Amino acid sequence: MFKNTMSSLSIARVASVTTLTLVIFGSPAYAVDWTESADAGDLPGTAQLTIGPANEALNTISGTASDTQDRDMYKIVISDPSAFSASTTGGGGSFDPVLALFDADGLGVYMNDDGVAGVSDASLPAADPLGPASPGSYYIAIYSNETFPASGAGVFPDDLIFPLPVPPFTDVLGPTGGGGGASISGWIAGSASGSDLGYQIVLTGADPAITEGDLVDLSGTVQDAGGTGLCSMVLASGQFMFSCNPNGPFALTDLPRENDGTVKRQVYADGFLPRIDVLQDSVDETVVITRAGTCPSYNTPYDPGVFPDSAGQRIDISGAVLLQDTQTPICAMVLANGQFMFSCDGSGSYALNIPLDTNGQFKLQVYADGFAPTIQTFDEFSVDNDVRMARAIECQ
Numbered sequence: 001m002f003k004n005t006m007s008s009l010s011i012a013r014v015a016s017v018t019t020l021t022l023v024i025f026g027s028p029a030y031a032v033d034w035t036e037s038a039d040a041g042d043l044p045g046t047a048q049l050t051i052g053p054a055n056e057a058l059n060t061i062s063g064t065a066s067d068t069q070d071r072d073m074y075k076i077v078i079s080d081p082s083a084f085s086a087s088t089t090g091g092g093g094s095f096d097p098v099l100a101l102f103d104a105d106g107l108g109v110y111m112n113d114d115g116v117a118g119v120s121d122a123s124l125p126a127a128d129p130l131g132p133a134s135p136g137s138y139y140i141a142i143y144s145n146e147t148f149p150a151s152g153a154g155v156f157p158d159d160l161i162f163p164l165p166v167p168p169f170t171d172v173l174g175p176t177g178g179g180g181g182a183s184i185s186g187w188i189a190g191s192a193s194g195s196d197l198g199y200q201i202v203l204t205g206a207d208p209a210i211t212e213g214d215l216v217d218l219s220g221t222v223q224d225a226g227g228t229g230l231c232s233m234v235l236a237s238g239q240f241m242f243s244c245n246p247n248g249p250f251a252l253t254d255l256p257r258e259n260d261g262t263v264k265r266q267v268y269a270d271g272f273l274p275r276i277d278v279l280q281d282s283v284d285e286t287v288v289i290t291r292a293g294t295c296p297s298y299n300t301p302y303d304p305g306v307f308p309d310s311a312g313q314r315i316d317i318s319g320a321v322l323l324q325d326t327q328t329p330i331c332a333m334v335l336a337n338g339q340f341m342f343s344c345d346g347s348g349s350y351a352l353n354i355p356l357d358t359n360g361q362f363k364l365q366v367y368a369d370g371f372a373p374t375i376q377t378f379d380e381f382s383v384d385n386d387v388r389m390a391r392a393i394e395c396q
């Protein structure tokens with residue numbers, strides 16, 4: 001995945017041998033060649049982030065269209081709008097590539113089907129009047145001429161962002177389709193053909209979307225649908241806090257990213273369905289979570305005793321998180337009196353060392369994506385508890 005890092009390191013080594021290298025190759029000598037990791041998504045929220053060292057241009061993006069219905073979108077930074085250009089290689093046969101640029105809000109900027117008449121490779125030219133006007137984050141999409149980006153409900157042809165190219169398909173087109181005034185929401189499908197169609201996009205005036213090692217800050221307010229701030233647990237990149245003082249606001253700073261450049265923000269609150277979002281960058285926003293409603297219980301009720309003398313004493317608790325009344329394990333977040341872990345080792349098991357509260361009790365909260373939260377209170381005489389989870393769709 002970090003082929004770009006390898007190549008920039010080897011270039012750096014060559015450059016350090018002698019300044020003659022710099023004379024021969026000119027500058028900049030360093031550049032990022034990005035290779036698609038798994039399959040790039042096709043909307044801004046799922047676009048693949050390009051990542052590279054600081055102060056290095058993004059020279060190429062290489063990838064594969066699994067067939068003519070695979071659309072690959074990449075997030076990039078355009079550092080020099082007038083110098084920005086992009087063109088494909090790899091077109092031919094069943095793969096007739098199209099390039100389109102979208103701004104940070106997902107609005108179409110410009111697109112091209114064929115750079116030269118009779119040649120299927122696409123080209124977004126530099127210094128084009130329809131090209132990007134300001135530096136910043138953009139999304140570039142490569143797709144075949146058998147599919148079209150759309151906004152709104154994706155109705156053909158009303159919601160097309162760009163007009164349909166006409167022979168000889170060389171026009172550079174702005175977002176003047178019927179759906180061009182709104183951001184991309186999906187793709188209109190045509191026929192699927194071909195398999196593993198390799199491509200390369202050669203870029204100028206562009207940088208990777210993310211600088212390696214760049215940290216993320218997440219903040220905002222956790223609310224219910226009515227706008228009331230909620231006491232919740234907010235977790236990302238192994239860091240967490242409780243939005244409980246006062247209810248609602250949270251801030252997590254300097255979060256490392258996953259290997260794909262994203263950060264997963266998880267929000268858990270008693271009585272609400274968990275909310276998990278994969279984020280591309282720092283964000284400060286209101287996070288609305290949904291009340292779980294009335295859900296069936298697969299757990300035997302427990303009536304905890306009150307033991308103030310045990311307050312503060314630490315105990316070990318353990319058990320397994322299981323689906324309904326089966327032995328199927330569930331990967332869940334298990335939280336008890338401020339301590340938490342994930343039951344994701346394949347067996348659903350959890351084990352925590354926790355302090356007892358002022359009543360000598362602990363509140364065992366278990367959350368999993370797609371499941372009703374299960375909250376039960378126990379005392380030091382019930383430390384081994386399997387937790388049975390109802391699916392969210394079982395709730396009223």
Ligand SMILES: [Ca+2]
Pocket residue numbers: 036038039040063064065066070071072
């Ligand atoms: Ca792909």
Ligand SMILES: [Ca+2]
Pocket residue numbers: 039040041042070071072073
């Ligand atoms: Ca794709």
Ligand SMILES: [Ca+2]
Pocket residue numbers: 091096097098112113114115119120121122145
């Ligand atoms: Ca083409």
